[in-house]
Amino acid sequence: MQPYFYSFQEFIAMGEHGPYVWSTWGITVLAIIGFILYSLNQRRRLIKELKIQHARQQQRKQRSKRN
Numbered sequence: 001m002q003p004y005f006y007s008f009q010e011f012i013a014m015g016e017h018g019p020y021v022w023s024t025w026g027i028t029v030l031a032i033i034g035f036i037l038y039s040l041n042q043r044r045r046l047i048k049e050l051k052i053q054h055a056r057q058q059q060r061k062q063r064s065k066r067n
Contacts, residue, residue: 005011014021 012018012022
């Protein structure tokens with residue numbers, strides 16, 4: 001069994017396909033990071049909205065008990 005790339009430079013060059021291979025990797029990694037950040041932001045917003053909704057419901061319960 002022989003290695004396909006004998007040096008690190010050959011690995012980076014990918015047989016002259018390096019720019020295509022590494023740009024595709026870069027785009028994929030950026031997309032994954034973007035999805036993670038978007039999901040975390042949506043989760044934070046949802047938790048905030050749920051806390052606000054819960055507080056409103058508690059206020060309504062207190063008002064109805066007073067009446």
